[in-house]
Amino acid sequence: MPGKTDLSKLNCSLARTLGAVGDWWALLIVRDAFLGLTRFSEFQRSLGVARNILSARLDSLAKAKILAREGTTTRPRYVLTEKGRAMLPVLVAMTQWGDTWQSKGRPPVLLTDASGRPIELMQVRNDAGLIVTAGTIRFRPGPGASPDTRKFLKSLPDK
Amino acid sequence: MPGKTDLSKLNCSLARTLGAVGDWWALLIVRDAFLGLTRFSEFQRSLGVARNILSARLDSLAKAKILAREGTTTRPRYVLTEKGRAMLPVLVAMTQWGDTWQSKGRPPVLLTDASGRPIELMQVRNDAGLIVTAGTIRFRPGPGASPDTRKFLKSLPDK
DNA sequence: CTGTATCCTTAAAGATACTG
DNA sequence: CAGTATCTTTAAGGATACAG
Numbered sequence: 036m037p038g039k040t041d042l043s044k045l046n047c048s049l050a051r052t053l054g055a056v057g058d059w060w061a062l063l064i065v066r067d068a069f070l071g072l073t074r075f076s077e078f079q080r081s082l083g084v085a086r087n088i089l090s091a092r093l094d095s096l097a098k099a100k101i102l103a104r105e106g107t108t109t110r111p112r113y114v115l116t117e118k119g120r121a122m123l124p125v126l127v128a129m130t131q132w133g134d135t136w137q138s139k140g141r142p143p144v145l146l147t148d149a150s151g152r153p154i155e156l157m158q159v160r161n162d163a164g165l166i167v168t169a170g171t172i173r174f175r176p177g178p179g180a181s182p183d184t185r186k187f188l189k190s191l192p193d194k
Numbered sequence: 195m196p197g198k199t200d201l202s203k204l205n206c207s208l209a210r211t212l213g214a215v216g217d218w219w220a221l222l223i224v225r226d227a228f229l230g231l232t233r234f235s236e237f238q239r240s241l242g243v244a245r246n247i248l249s250a251r252l253d254s255l256a257k258a259k260i261l262a263r264e265g266t267t268t269r270p271r272y273v274l275t276e277k278g279r280a281m282l283p284v285l286v287a288m289t290q291w292g293d294t295w296q297s298k299g300r301p302p303v304l305l306t307d308a309s310g311r312p313i314e315l316m317q318v319r320n321d322a323g324l325i326v327t328a329g330t331i332r333f334r335p336g337p338g339a340s341p342d343t344r345k346f347l348k349s350l351p352d353k
Numbered sequence: 354c355t356g357t358a359t360c361c362t363t364a365a366a367g368a369t370a371c372t373g
Numbered sequence: 374c375a376g377t378a379t380c381t382t383t384a385a386g387g388a389t390a391c392a393g
Contacts, residue, residue, distance in 0.1 A: 161307040219386095
């Protein structure tokens with residue numbers, strides 16, 4: 036987008052995640068990688084995205100170390116790195132939200148483990164395993180907090 | 195973006211989620227709503243986004259029922275709906291990924307519960323509580339699967 | 354304070370032709 | 374097959390002025 040603010044500069048891990056992934060296409064490519072697609076043409080067919088766009092996204096995902104090129108240079112396979120595989124909770128959480136709120140309870144795709152057992156609904160929990168909700172979650176400055184972040188968090192209305 | 199494909203038409207809950215949220219700005223607005231911001235000007239200051247853009251995003255989030263306008267029409271407060279609050283796992287998963295992979299282990303913000311207990315790292319689990327990884331997750335057609343989706347899933351290389 | 358209305362700029366998406 | 378190189382289009386984003 037024109038004059039787009041560099042999200043990665045915001046002192047916020049969420050913004051950094053958004054900046055690293057790039058855009059929706061990138062996320063859908065990652066999803067396809069989880070599905071087992073590895074070839075340029077496979078992504079292209081699956082997503083129907085223009086080749087130049089796909090090329091650029093694959094490049095940026097490779098630069099971000101989310102995907103790695105394997106095999107020959109002329110016909111590489113794109114495979115998830117550890118960093119890429121670590122995105123599974125993000126994709127599953129997004130998919131489950133879509134299943135619940137955007138698919139009228141009729142999900143197009145079911146997620147299971149290798150034995151066909153269903154995936155549990157993801158929930159936020161504290162270190163004792165208790166569920167944390169929007170009402171009980173809190174945000175505190177961390178070790179990487181900038182002065183601005185500290186000030187901002189202090190200015191928040193205490194919930 | 196120009197000529198942007200309508201992601202919401204892809205028979206995929208992830209794409210529908212992306213379509214509903216709209217873009218990165220929308221997700222950051224939702225994050226701010228979790229932080230407790232409710233006013234137009236608060237979002238504006240926090241994100242530094244142009245007023246017309248913010249206005250459009252708030253509108254589309256309200257249309258998507260993720261935010262609700264409360265109070266007066268002239269000076270509404272924007273608050274998360276149940277649908278919006280249900281996005282917490284998505285935001286936390288994204289934040290945790292950023293903390294781990296984009297913040298060199300020095301997260302700017304720590305997530306806790308109301309008592310200050312840390313949030314656990316989110317993981318994908320099956321219905322027996324066992325962790326499911328990129329290697330063991332599977333995708334099967336669901337009740338809402340289109341013929342295309344079924345064909346596509348069948349064509350995948352069995353992992 | 355909370356927007357709406359313009360105008361402008363620019364980058365992102367698509368189409369397409371071409372190359373190794 | 375896997376891209377690269379152009380070209381065009383168009384809509385998203387920013388700035389700013391104005392309104393209720």
